[in-house]
Amino acid sequence: MTGNVVSLLNSVLNDKVKRDALMQVARFGVIGVVLTAVVALLYDAQVYLWHIDARLAVTLATLVAAVPGYILHSRVSFAGHGGRDRVHIRAMRFGITNLSGYCSNLFFTWLLVTHFAEPKWTPNLAFLFITPLLTFWLNRKWVFA
Numbered sequence: 001m002t003g004n005v006v007s008l009l010n011s012v013l014n015d016k017v018k019r020d021a022l023m024q025v026a027r028f029g030v031i032g033v034v035l036t037a038v039v040a041l042l043y044d045a046q047v048y049l050w051h052i053d054a055r056l057a058v059t060l061a062t063l064v065a066a067v068p069g070y071i072l073h074s075r076v077s078f079a080g081h082g083g084r085d086r087v088h089i090r091a092m093r094f095g096i097t098n099l100s101g102y103c104s105n106l107f108f109t110w111l112l113v114t115h116f117a118e119p120k121w122t123p124n125l126a127f128l129f130i131t132p133l134l135t136f137w138l139n140r141k142w143v144f145a
Contacts, residue, residue: 020081024140028077032132035072039065039105040124047120054113054120055106062102070094078144090143097138104131 013019039061046057070091108126112118 021140024078024081025136027079028073028136028139029132031069031072031077032136033128035065035069036127036132038068040127043124043127044121054109054123058105058109058123059102062098062105066095066098069098073139074144078139081140082145093143094139097135097143100138101131101135104134 011018039058042061042064043054043057046052046060047054052060073094074090105123105127108130109123112122112126113120
């Protein structure tokens, strides 16, 4: 087992394309955790402190995180990946990608809080573990390609 892991690591580290992709995942993960924490904290503050509807809270939290998300992912997560021309197209694609992440978060908020009547904190699990996979893939293959 250990030999397989070492072999896989050597394969990734010796291949520039794989190494670059791994570094993107790492940078995206760090920035994503920070942005997700911001969304989760804003969401929690709205639903627990101000008693705002969970669906509105996730909407407002997502909007607040969108601009810093574009700047950080563009300059850090996907630095050196793809071209940097046609900024208006890239920004539009990022907006669509963010919209897909928002729809994912909204769906899980509705599903868990409204449909299944789970505690209001439960959508945070999907915010952390499901939506980032979707948005990383879209950002890498479409927005910052």
